[in-house]
Each structure stands twice: as C-alpha cells, then as structure tokens.
Amino acid sequence: MALPELPDVDRLARRLQSSDYKQWRSMVEATGGCAHPVRLSGHWMLTDKTTGTVLTKPDGTPAMKSGHLFAPCGNRRESVCPACSDRYAADAFHLVRAGMSGGSKGVPVTVADKPRLFVTLTAPSFGPVHNRRTSANGKVVPCRCGRYHHEHDPAIGQPIDAGAYDYTGHVLWQAHAGKLWNRFTIYLRRHIARAAGITEKELKEHARLSYAKVAEFQRRGIIHFHAMIRLDGPDGAADAAPPWATADLLTNAIHAAHTATGVEAPEINRNKRLLSWGEQIDVRPIRAADARLVEDDQGTITDDRLASYVAKYATKGTSKSEAADRPVRSREHIDLLEVSEHHKKIMRTAWDLGGLEELDSLNLRRWCHMLAFRGHFLSKSQRYSTTFKRLRGDRQTWRFEQNLDEIGVTADSVAVINHWEMTSVGHRNPEEQELALAIADRQRAARKHRYANERKD
Ligand SMILES: [Zn+2]
Ligand SMILES: [Zn+2]
Numbered sequence: 001m002a003l004p005e006l007p008d009v010d011r012l013a014r015r016l017q018s019s020d021y022k023q024w025r026s027m028v029e030a031t032g033g034c035a036h037p038v039r040l041s042g043h044w045m046l047t048d049k050t051t052g053t054v055l056t057k058p059d060g061t062p063a064m065k066s067g068h069l070f071a072p073c074g075n076r077r078e079s080v081c082p083a084c085s086d087r088y089a090a091d092a093f094h095l096v097r098a099g100m101s102g103g104s105k106g107v108p109v110t111v112a113d114k115p116r117l118f119v120t121l122t123a124p125s126f127g128p129v130h131n132r133r134t135s136a137n138g139k140v141v142p143c144r145c146g147r148y149h150h151e152h153d154p155a156i157g158q159p160i161d162a163g164a165y166d167y168t169g170h171v172l173w174q175a176h177a178g179k180l181w182n183r184f185t186i187y188l189r190r191h192i193a194r195a196a197g198i199t200e201k202e203l204k205e206h207a208r209l210s211y212a213k214v215a216e217f218q219r220r221g222i223i224h225f226h227a228m229i230r231l232d233g234p235d236g237a238a239d240a241a242p243p244w245a246t247a248d249l250l251t252n253a254i255h256a257a258h259t260a261t262g263v264e265a266p267e268i269n270r271n272k273r274l275l276s277w278g279e280q281i282d283v284r285p286i287r288a289a290d291a292r293l294v295e296d297d298q299g300t301i302t303d304d305r306l307a308s309y310v311a312k313y314a315t316k317g318t319s320k321s322e323a324a325d326r327p328v329r330s331r332e333h334i335d336l337l338e339v340s341e342h343h344k345k346i347m348r349t350a351w352d353l354g355g356l357e358e359l360d361s362l363n364l365r366r367w368c369h370m371l372a373f374r375g376h377f378l379s380k381s382q383r384y385s386t387t388f389k390r391l392r393g394d395r396q397t398w399r400f401e402q403n404l405d406e407i408g409v410t411a412d413s414v415a416v417i418n419h420w421e422m423t424s425v426g427h428r429n430p431e432e433q434e435l436a437l438a439i440a441d442r443q444r445a446a447r448k449h450r451y452a453n454e455r456k457d
Contacts, residue, residue, distance in 0.1 A: 015431045024432075025439070027070045033440025035081040035426075035433065037070035042420035049415045057406065069420060076377065080325050083440035090447065092378050096212050099237070099385030100228050100286065113240075115231045115247040116286045119254055121184070122224040122278040123173055127165035129220045130155045157219025158342045165342075167349040170222060171372045172265045173275050175350075175362045177223055178375030179263050180275060181213060185381075187257035192231070195249050196242070206242050208232045212380035221346050221371050224278075228286075228384075229254065236383025247285040254283050266358050324369035334368075346371045 015021060031037045045064030046055045055063040078085040100116060132149045133141045142148055145160050159165040193203040213227040231250050233239025258281050265273040324337050324347075334347045350372040354364030367374045380387075427433045 011429075012431050012434065015435065025435075027068070028432075028436050028439050029443070031070045031072040031083070032087055032443055033083040033436045033438070034070065034072040035083060035436060035440070036073040036075070037426070037436075038073060038422055039424045039426075040069045040071060040420040041067065041423045042069070042418075043067075044416060044418045044420075047415050047417060049413055052415075055414065058408070068423075073425070077325055082437065083443070086440070086444055086447075092214065095378070095380070095385055095387070096214070096228055099210065099212055099230065099380070115241065115245055115250045117229045117247065117250055117254065118282075118284045118286055119227045119229055120224060120280075120282040121181075121227065121258065122280040123177070123218075123222040124276065124278040126167070126170040126173070126222075128160045129157050130160060132156060154340065157221065158340060159220075162342070162345065165345075167345055168268070168353065169273065170346060171350045171353055171364070172273060174222055174346075174372040175364060175367070175374055176263050176265060176275050177215070177225075177373060180261060180277065181225060181375070183263055184257055184261045184277075185209065185211070187260045188229075188253055191253035191256040191260075192250065195253055196244050205234055207245055208234050208236055208239070208383060210236060210381045210384045212378065212384045215373065215375060215377050217371075217373075221343050223373055230384070232383065237385065251283050251285070255281070266361065268353075268356065268358060326369060327366060328368045343371060 043066035057063050072084050073081050075081045075084050076088045128144050130143050135141050149156050193200045210230045210232050213225050215223045231241050231245045263275045331351050347368050350364045350368040
C-alpha cells in the first residue's frame with residue numbers, strides 16, 4: 001500500500017506566501033476546514049428585486065462574484081472529515097439538548113415541566129464477548145474468560161468463542177434495528193393510552209410522544225439506542241402535557257413496550273426468527289431541579305442545565321462507526337479493511353446473506369460496511385425540537401445577512417442569483433489538506449470556547 005505523501009515544510013511555506021492564499025483560506029474557512037470540499041465554479045450576484053439591476057458594494061464595485069467556491073463534504077465520520085463530523089456532532093448535540101431543556105432553537109423552556117426520560121435500549125446477546133465488567137459496588141470483576149481487560153484492550157467486544165457466535169442473528173438484528181425502534185414507538189403509544197384509560201386513537205387528542213434517538217455502535221459491533229423521550233400535549237413542545245402524564249406512567253409504558261416489541265425476520269431455509277430488544281434497558285427520569293449533581297443516589301439526572309451532559313453523552317458516538325467508511329465492493333474487499341476479525345466476520349455474514357433472494361429487501365450488501373445497520377444515526381419525531389436542516393439554514397441565513405449588511409440592504413428587497421457547477425472534490429495537494437485540517441482545529445477550539453460560555457447565564 002502506498003503511503004500518503006507527507007507535506008514538506010518548504011512547500012507549505014510557499015503555499016502560505018502565495019498571492020491567492022488569503023482568498024483560498026477564506027474559502028476553506030467557510031467550509032469549517034472541510035477535508036474533502038466539493039469545488040464549485042460559477043457565479044452569484046445580488047440584484048434589486050424590482051429593477052433587476054446588480055447592487056453595488058460600498059466601494060462601488062458590483063455585488064457579484066464569479067470564480068470558485070467550496071462546499072463542505074458533510075460526512076459524519078471523523079475518519080473521513082474531522083471538520084464536518086465535528087459539526088454534525090455539534091448539531092446533534094444542540095438538537096437533542098434543545099428538546100430536553102428548551103430555551104433555544106424555538107423550543108420553550110416549559111418542556112422541562114413535562115415527563116422526560118433518558119432511555120437506553122440495547123441489542124440481545126449473540127454470544128459472550130470479552131468485556132471489562134464492574135460489580136454493583138463498582139469493583140472490577142474478571143471477564144468471563146478469567147482475565148481482567150484494560151479498557152483499551154482490543155480484545156474487548158470480540159467473542160470469547162467465535163465459532164459459537166451467532167453471526168446470522170447479529171446481522172439480522174442489526175438490519176432490523178430501525179424497524180424495532182418503530183415498532184417500539186407504536187407499542188409505547190399503545191401502553192401510554194392504556195395507562196391513561198383511553199384508546200390509541202383518542203391519545204392523539206390528549207398527548208403526543210416526542211423523542212430523539214441516537215444510534216451508537218458498541219465494541220461488539222452492534223448498535224444500541226439512546227433516546228430522549230418526552231410526553232407533550234397534542235401540539236408538541238409548546239403544549240402542556242395532560243395531568244395524567246407523569247414520569248412514572250411513561251416509565252411503566254416504556255418497560256411494557258420494551259418487552260412487547262418483536263419483529264419477525266424474513267425466513268431463511270424455513271427458519272423463523274423473532275427479533276427483540278436485549279434485556280438490558282436503562283430508563284432515567286430527567287427532572288427540573290437545581291441540584292448540582294449529574295446524578296443523585298437513585299440515578300436520577302437532576303440538574304436541568306445538565307441536559308447538556310445527557311445530550312453530550314447521547315451524541316458522543318455520532319462520529320465513530322466501528323465499521324468501514326465506504327461501501328464494500330466485494331467479499332475479498334473485506335479482507336483488506338482495517339477492522340477487527342470479529343467485524344470482518346459480521347461483514348462477511350452480511351455479504352453472504354445479502355446474496356439470498358429471501359433477504360433482498362434488506363439490501364445487506366449495500367450496508368455491509370455498516371455491519372448491516374441501515375438506519376439513521378440520529379432521528380427524531382416531528383415535534384421534538386429543531387432539525388438539521390433548520391440548523392444549517394440558520395447558519396446560511398446568518399452568513400447571507402452579513403453580506404447584505406455590508407451593502408446596506410435588507411433580505412426582502414434583493415434577489416440572489418446563484419449559478420454553480422461542481423468541478424472536483426477534495427484539496428489539490430497534501431499541503432492544502434494539512435492547512436485545511438489546521439483551520440478545522442482552530443475553529444473547533446473557538447467553538448468549544450463559545451459553547452462553554454453559552455449557557456452560563
Ligand atoms: Zn467535510
Ligand atoms: Zn475476556
């Protein structure tokens with residue numbers, strides 16, 4: 001395998017001194033220091049909406065630009081693009097937090113008065129794996145193999161007996177994880193209605209289930225879901241929940257739905273499988289209170305400001321995948337990937353099962369590199385909080401308005417004419433790539449500083 005060429009210092013210095021460097025830098029800065037920007041070429045101009053004439057900047061030059069532009073690649077994975085993955089994680093964090101504590105992104109603070117639970121749903125076991133276990137009193141106990149594993153031990157998550165591990169079950173479960181979640185929400189509504197003494201149909205007139213869920217890969221190569229579940233009034237975030245909607249009622253309904261949820265996998269060789277959640281489930285109420293601790297003795301998450309903590313925890317896995325970055329092209333391709341033997345086995349199983357006609361609908365080869373997980377890493381119900389699109393829109397609007405401010409006009413009096421075509425993807429050489437990474441680092445540090453101060457009010 002060829003090693004990537006290292007940027008040499010002289011060439012880096014030359015790049016920094018070149019005449020177009022400043023312009024190049026501002027283009028890369030606009031993408032947040034994206035590692036693989038999409039290069040566009042074309043023009044944009046600002047015209048007066050009524051007259052159609054091109055507006056002028058304070059220095060008298062026309063408010064138009066032609067040339068090149070970079071658009072961020074938008075990849076969620078840190079291994080592909082640190083800048084875009086970082087922004088994805090930040091957006092996910094804001095999205096989850098807003099729905100939990102309100103007070104930003106158009107979500108009222110009254111959401112904090114509603115029953116809100118932080119729930120972790122897991123996959124069942126498909127065979128024992130090496131792990132680092134702690135007993136109830138926090139003592140480290142030996143792994144089932146008899147050894148004690150260091151937390152960075154690569155053996156963690158690998159099966160103790162690979163020959164006995166149920167890879168088919170693992171792949172089928174993972175491929176249905178999204179469906180299991182959907183089924184779970186249906187059962188959850190059913191159990192909420194039952195506890196409230198109304199029908200499922202009537203529930204819509206009284207309450208609404210709002211949630212955001214994040215998928216996170218565990219080291220054994222299977223995902224689990226962290227979900228923020230909230231019970232609202234029928235109109236969502238701004239609507240008060242009915243008096244019967246308590247955290248206890250919601251907790252019980254979650255446990256009942258967790259047990260009841262099952263999805264039938266397509267038959268293989270007349271072999272039926274019913275897929276369900278793992279027994280491990282964690283349900284914690286989030287209460288609006290002024291305690292300083294993240295958790296009290298009962299494991300309740302008490303401080304509302306620590307919604308941040310929960311959001312951070314829930315979204316910490318967005319940039320990691322435990323899998324490959326791009327779709328797998330062939331069974332042989334799997335051998336070349338830099339993943340553990342266990343992950344390779346999962347991929348091979350997904351690849352082989354993907355060849356079966358009865359499993360066509362699962363599209364397993366397409367999702368082989370994701371260890372057969374076909375779902376979204378973050379999804380939310382309609383009224384949970386803001387959306388990714390809105391967050392991105394907010395950023396764009398802000399930049400756009402800055403431009404307008406310079407010219408001294410308002411958004412409703414101008415028309416923007418954009419015409420761009422993609423010319424290539426990625427930076428031109430290792431030097432530019434290196435500089436882009438440095439820009440991303442700088443922006444990340446600035447953003448961290450901003451977040452830290454944001455909620456000190
Ligand atoms: Zn990117
Ligand atoms: Zn072990």
